[in-house]
Amino acid sequence: MMEYLLSFISGLAVKTVDSSVEHGLKLNKYFRYSLSLLYGAILSYLISSIFLPEFFLGILIGVIAARKIDSKEHFFGIISFAVFSFFFKPVISQWIMVFIISLVCYFEEWVNDNVVDKKKVKGLFLKFLSIRPILEIAAIVLSVIYSNFSIFFLLLFFDLGYLFSSKFIKKMN
Numbered sequence: 443m444m445e446y447l448l449s450f451i452s453g454l455a456v457k458t459v460d461s462s463v464e465h466g467l468k469l470n471k472y473f474r475y476s477l478s479l480l481y482g483a484i485l486s487y488l489i490s491s492i493f494l495p496e497f498f499l500g501i502l503i504g505v506i507a508a509r510k511i512d513s514k515e516h517f518f519g520i521i522s523f524a525v526f527s528f529f530f531k532p533v534i535s536q537w538i539m540v541f542i543i544s545l546v547c548y549f550e551e552w553v554n555d556n557v558v559d560k561k562k563v564k565g566l567f568l569k570f571l572s573i574r575p576i577l578e579i580a581a582i583v584l585s586v587i588y589s590n591f592s593i594f595f596l597l598l599f600f601d602l603g604y605l606f607s608s609k610f611i612k613k614m615n
Contacts, residue, residue, distance in 0.1 A: 445488060445491065445492055445592070445596060446595060446596065446599045447599075448484050448487065448488055449484075449488060449596045449597075449599040449600045449603070450599040450600065450602055450603035450606075451480075451481075451484060451603060452480075452481045452484040452485055452488070452600060452603065453599065453600035453601060453602065453603025453604035453605075453606075453607070454603035454604070454606060454607045455477040455478075455480050455481035455484070455603075455607075456481050456519070456603075456604060456607075457603070457604040457605075457607035457608055457611075458477055458607045458611070459474055459477050459478055459481070459513075459515050459516065459519070460516075461607065461608070461611045462474050462515075463513040463515055463516070464512075464513070465611070467611050474515045475515060475518055477515075478515045478516065478518040478519035478522060479518065479519070479522045481519050481522075482518070482519040482520065482521070482522025482523035482524075482525075482526060483522055483523075483526045485498070485502065485523050486522075486523045486524075486525075486526035486527045486529075486530050486532070487526065487530050488596070489502075489527070489530075489532040490527070490530035490531060490532040490533070491530070492592065492596060493588070493590050493592050493593065494539070494584065494588060494590070494593050495532050495533070495534060496534055496535075496536045496537075496539035496540045496543065497539065497543050497580075497581065497584060497593055497597075498596070498597075499532070499534060499540050499543075500539065500540045500541070500542065500543025500544045500546070500547060501543060501544075501547045501577065502520075502523070503540065503544040503547075504543065504544040504545070504546065504547025504548045504550075504551070505547060505551070506520065507544060507547075507548050508547070508548050508551035508552065510551060543580065546576060546577060546580050547577060549576065550574055550576040550577055553571060553576065554571075554572075554574060557571060558571050558572050577597060578594070578597060578598070578601075581593050581594040581597045581598075582594050
């Protein structure tokens with residue numbers, strides 16, 4: 443249960459940093475870097491302690507490959523993840539899974555940038571794609587295959603933290 447709370451907190455921290463860097467939320471520079479350090483440490487801990495860490499490492503690599511680490515603060519978060527990984531020592535045994543999930547994440551980022559943002563589809567399909575369902579579908583499929591739904595719930599709680607931060611920040615602005 444602690445992992446779900448940490449996943450929520452990391453989603454909250456990631457989106458808060460993102461909102462400050464890219465969307466005008468006024469936060470002290472040191473607070474932004476502290477949040478980046480926090481989410482890097484939490485992600486490192488989670489990847490070392492959860493079932494199927496390959497899924498979440500794949501997401502992280504996919505985000506990096508899609509060039510979504512586009513600020514000093516997010517780069518600092520990735521560096522803190524790498525540093526904390528020396529302490530938490532994640533065990534990754536299925537590198538092919540990391541590669542596949544990285545591709546899925548990259549594809550989702552591509553769909554968001556090139557289909558959703560440019561409105562190349564319309565109506566219900568645009569609404570469906572705009573909720574970014576591809577990783578969630580992958581998490582559900584893996585949860586069924588492995589008979590362990592913690593994969594899906596960890597992603598869900600991260601997304602809930604991300605969305606909570608987004609909604610809260612919109613009310614502040």
